[in-house]
Amino acid sequence: MAASARMFAVFTVLTAVVIVITAWQFSTIQAINQRLKVWYQYVTDRRDALKLRLNEPPVKPCLLNQTLFNQTTCPKYTQVVVLNRDHLYHQGDVLTVRVVARYEEGRPKTYGGDFFRARLISSDRSPQASSTGHVTDHCNGTYTVQFPLYWAGNVSIKIQLVHPSEAVKVLQRVREVPNKRAFSCSFVDVKTKATNTTQCFSSVNTSLPPKQQCDFSKPEVNGTWICEKPDKLPCSAISKCRWDPGKSRAKVLGLVSGEEEKLLQKSYLEEELEVDTKEPIHVLEAEPPTLPHLPACTWDKSAALGHWSGKIWMSSVCNVRVFAKKAIQQCLANKTVYMQGDSTLRQWSQRLQKIVPLNYNKSTMDSTALRGGDNTQWNISVRYQFHHFPVQGGAWITFSDFRYVVDGLDATRGGPNTVIVLSLWAHFTAEPLELIRTRLYAIRAAIHRLKRRAPGTRVFVRTGTTREHKGGRLEFYLTGSDWLAYQITEVIREMFRADSDVVVLDTWDMSVCQPGKDNVHPDLTMVDSQLNMLLSHICPD
Structure with a gap:
C-alpha cells in the first residue's frame, strides 16, 4: 500500500509538472500571437462595423433641438488626450484618443454632434504613411478616436474640428430646404x-x-x-x-442669420486641435513581424479600411493590387465598362482612356464614349455618361443628352463581361437628403432587375470623398461641406447594406488621409488608387 501511495504521489507531481510546462508553453504561444489577434480583431470589428452601418440606418448626430450659440465648441479649449500614452505600442495595436469638447472658458459640453476629421501621419521621412482615425460620438461632449497602427516608426496625431455641432445644426436645417439652388x-x-x-x-x-x-x-x-x-x-x-451660381448664392445666403454665419467661419471652422503630447509616438514592428496574406477582394470584402504607404493605398482587409498598364489590359479584356455619375467618376474613365489606351471615334461613337472609347486589341469598351439633373454646372447643357441611371440600367443587356460603376453624390449635397435616398431606392430596384436577367453582371456603387471649400466662402459650406457629403456616404452604405448584388466602393476613408490636397477632383494618386480598388474586385487574382 505504501509503495502504491508513493507511486501515486510521484505520478501526481509529474502530472502537475507537465501541466505547468504545458500551461507555460501555451501562455508563451498566446503571448506571441496576442498582437496578431488584436490586429485581426480590430480589422474584423471594423469590417463588421461597416456591415452594421450597411444594415442599420445612419446614426443621427447627437444634436439638441435648439442651437445654443453660447455653448459653441471652442477648438482652443477642446482637449485631446492620448490614452495609455506610455504604453509600448507595436504595429497591429490600436492607439486610442479621447476628445473632450469644451466651449467658452473651457467648460465641458454635455451633448455631441461635432464633426471631426482624424488622421495619423508618419513623422519619419520613410515611409510617408497616413491613415484615418475612426470617431465615436458618445453624445455627451466626449468622443473616442481609434487609430489602427498599420506601420512601424514615429507617428503624429492630427485631429481637426471641421464643424462644431452648432454649425452642423445649421447645415442640417439648410440642407432640408428644397429648391434653394437656382x-x-x-x-x-x-x-x-x-x-x-x-x-x-x-x-x-x-x-x-x-x-x-x-x-x-x-x-x-x-x-x-x-x-x-x-x-x-x-x-x-x-x-x-x-x-445659376449668382442667384443660387443669394438664395442660400438668405437662409442663415448673422449669428449662424459666424459658426461657419474662423475660429470655429476646420481648426486643428492641440494634442496633449507634442512628441511623436514610437511604434515598434509587429511581433511576429510578418502578417498573413490578405484574402482576395470579393463581394463581401470591402477594401475601404487601410492606410496610405507613399502613394499606394494599402487595404487592411483584402488584397488591393497595384495594376500596371498590362495588368489593366488583361483585367478588362473582353469587357464593357459602363460608368454613370458625376465628374469624379468621369476622372476614372478619362484615366482609363489614357492608360489602356482607348480610342474615341466621333464619326461612329456617341457622346458616352467621349471620355472612354474602345481598344480593339484587347476588346475593351468604356462608356461614361453624366447622371440626370440636378446638375450644378454653370454652362448650358442639352436637356435631351441626359438620362436617369435607372433607364440606363434597364437598357443594359448585362452579363459576365459587363461592369457597371455608379457615383452620385457631389451634385446632391445641396439637396434634401430624401432626394438622393429615393433616387437610390429606384436605382437599387433597377440593379436587382438587371441581376435577375443577367446574373453575372458586376455592379459597383462608390461613395463620396472630401473636397476643397473654395477659400472658405460661406455658400460652399452651406451647399457642399464635407459633413453634407459624409451624410450621403452614410446613405449609400445604408441603401446597399450587405446587398449581394452590389459592391460598395467606399472611398471616404482614403480621401480623409490622402497624400494630396482635398479636391472634388483629386490628383492621379487618388484616382489610380481608386481604380486599383475597383480592378481588385473585378480581377482579384
Missing part, C-alpha cells in the same frame, strides 16, 4: 427660333400652380424636374438647362 431651362421653337427661359426646380414647388408647370418628372425613377411653363411655347420645346 436652375433655369430655355425653350426654343425650332421653326421660328423663338426662345423663352424659365426657372426650374429639382423638387416639387407647391407655390407654382399645375397649369403653369412643365413637369418633366419621372415617378418610376423617383426623378423630379419641374419648370415654369413658357408663355408661348409648348413644354416639348425644352432645349438646354443650367445652374
Whole structure:
C-alpha cells in the first residue's frame, strides 16, 4: 500500500509538472500571437462595423433641438488626450484618443454632434504613411478616436474640428430646404427660333400652380424636374438647362442669420486641435513581424479600411493590387465598362482612356464614349455618361443628352463581361437628403432587375470623398461641406447594406488621409488608387 501511495504521489507531481510546462508553453504561444489577434480583431470589428452601418440606418448626430450659440465648441479649449500614452505600442495595436469638447472658458459640453476629421501621419521621412482615425460620438461632449497602427516608426496625431455641432445644426436645417439652388431651362421653337427661359426646380414647388408647370418628372425613377411653363411655347420645346451660381448664392445666403454665419467661419471652422503630447509616438514592428496574406477582394470584402504607404493605398482587409498598364489590359479584356455619375467618376474613365489606351471615334461613337472609347486589341469598351439633373454646372447643357441611371440600367443587356460603376453624390449635397435616398431606392430596384436577367453582371456603387471649400466662402459650406457629403456616404452604405448584388466602393476613408490636397477632383494618386480598388474586385487574382 505504501509503495502504491508513493507511486501515486510521484505520478501526481509529474502530472502537475507537465501541466505547468504545458500551461507555460501555451501562455508563451498566446503571448506571441496576442498582437496578431488584436490586429485581426480590430480589422474584423471594423469590417463588421461597416456591415452594421450597411444594415442599420445612419446614426443621427447627437444634436439638441435648439442651437445654443453660447455653448459653441471652442477648438482652443477642446482637449485631446492620448490614452495609455506610455504604453509600448507595436504595429497591429490600436492607439486610442479621447476628445473632450469644451466651449467658452473651457467648460465641458454635455451633448455631441461635432464633426471631426482624424488622421495619423508618419513623422519619419520613410515611409510617408497616413491613415484615418475612426470617431465615436458618445453624445455627451466626449468622443473616442481609434487609430489602427498599420506601420512601424514615429507617428503624429492630427485631429481637426471641421464643424462644431452648432454649425452642423445649421447645415442640417439648410440642407432640408428644397429648391434653394437656382436652375433655369430655355425653350426654343425650332421653326421660328423663338426662345423663352424659365426657372426650374429639382423638387416639387407647391407655390407654382399645375397649369403653369412643365413637369418633366419621372415617378418610376423617383426623378423630379419641374419648370415654369413658357408663355408661348409648348413644354416639348425644352432645349438646354443650367445652374445659376449668382442667384443660387443669394438664395442660400438668405437662409442663415448673422449669428449662424459666424459658426461657419474662423475660429470655429476646420481648426486643428492641440494634442496633449507634442512628441511623436514610437511604434515598434509587429511581433511576429510578418502578417498573413490578405484574402482576395470579393463581394463581401470591402477594401475601404487601410492606410496610405507613399502613394499606394494599402487595404487592411483584402488584397488591393497595384495594376500596371498590362495588368489593366488583361483585367478588362473582353469587357464593357459602363460608368454613370458625376465628374469624379468621369476622372476614372478619362484615366482609363489614357492608360489602356482607348480610342474615341466621333464619326461612329456617341457622346458616352467621349471620355472612354474602345481598344480593339484587347476588346475593351468604356462608356461614361453624366447622371440626370440636378446638375450644378454653370454652362448650358442639352436637356435631351441626359438620362436617369435607372433607364440606363434597364437598357443594359448585362452579363459576365459587363461592369457597371455608379457615383452620385457631389451634385446632391445641396439637396434634401430624401432626394438622393429615393433616387437610390429606384436605382437599387433597377440593379436587382438587371441581376435577375443577367446574373453575372458586376455592379459597383462608390461613395463620396472630401473636397476643397473654395477659400472658405460661406455658400460652399452651406451647399457642399464635407459633413453634407459624409451624410450621403452614410446613405449609400445604408441603401446597399450587405446587398449581394452590389459592391460598395467606399472611398471616404482614403480621401480623409490622402497624400494630396482635398479636391472634388483629386490628383492621379487618388484616382489610380481608386481604380486599383475597383480592378481588385473585378480581377482579384
